[in-house]
């Protein structure tokens with residue numbers, strides 16, 4: 001958090017059919033609908049998050065991710081970050097307060113990997129859903145489906161990983177937590193974090209720019225991942241892989257698809273870092289194990305199926 | 308319930324698809340593997356096909372993989388089409404969706 005970028009704030013996902021999408025994100029994943037706007041976007045949050053929304057769904061002709069946003073500690077940091085991003089050579093676009101409901105002004109820029117990112121400082125603080133602020137109970141009753149705890153990270157596919165690493169590390173203040181390196185020493189996967197979490201965002205090398213691999217949501221335990229798998233079967237939801245464990249981050253995971261083909265992950269556990277930790281390195285020769293620790297082979301879908 | 312035969316021209320394999328079933332789902336259910344399977348939601352484009360003969364109903368699919376123009380020319384995503392007659396199809400991968 002060296003530059004004042006604090007944490008993942010929200011992701012805007014494009015869906016082909018809003019009604020079907022809400023069945024996925026609300027009824028199955030367990031997010032809570034908090035608002036919608038004139039343009040038809042629907043705002044969602046996971047119960048443990050303190051701000052009003054973390055997922056925005058927008059109906060469109062093509063699925064994928066419009067942008068991922070990070071919350072910045074204060075206005076001074078945001079002003080400095082904008083200067084640094086411009087100096088780094090990127091174009092910054094301004095979005096006025098209220099463009100996303102109950103969210104302050106945002107700045108937008110596109111990484112060399114072809115992904116749009118946002119920074120903002122203000123969003124309406126609504127507190128954890130269903131809990132009192134004082135003497136809070138352990139969890140709220142009435143949660144649906146997988147009872148997602150929080151929006152955790154995104155994985156993006158694109159090229160220009162080195163430039164994107166520089167943007168995130170040198171300009172935005174992330175650190176490299178984990179990486180996959182090929183025999184020539186090129187990084188083909190980079191996991192970046194702002195916190196003690198194993199990652200707040202990740203990139204994997206891909207020929208086409210700007211692709212969306214998944215949005216990931218935190219669950220508490222392996223038992224919750226198995227329960228998520230049961231719900232995936234009960235609802236005949238297309239599954240990608242799991243329940244299994246990743247080698248990278250060592251998180252316990254399951255991947256499945258929303259009705260527009262966007263991948264969703266729910267995961268539990270995983271490694272932690274402090275500033276004195278070195279990045280964890282996996283080699284491409286062990287890529288199968290790095291991605292899927294038990295099967296130790298990549299399924300073709302992991303590399304080719306993106307939106 | 309009506310069922311239709313779906314024939315893949317390239318592999319010369321035929322499978323049965325129910326009238327209310329997506330072609331890709333029927334292929335997977337019947338244990339055939341002539342079309343690649345991806346997201347099963349019309350988003351990733353890996354199941355892109357060309358419909359050589361027959362009639363279908365379309366579900367929502369990404370225009371990044373099948374434009375309106377291409378759809379008129381018989382292109383579709385197998386996970387988003389339901390048959391209205393027997394079909395003859397062939398795989399028609401989009402170059403963009405095929406890279407690694």
Ligand code: FES
Nearest residue numbers: 345346347352386
């Ligand atoms: S499997 Fe992804 S579009 Fe059909």
Ligand SMILES: [Fe+2]
Nearest residue numbers: 155214216265
């Ligand atoms: Fe993930």
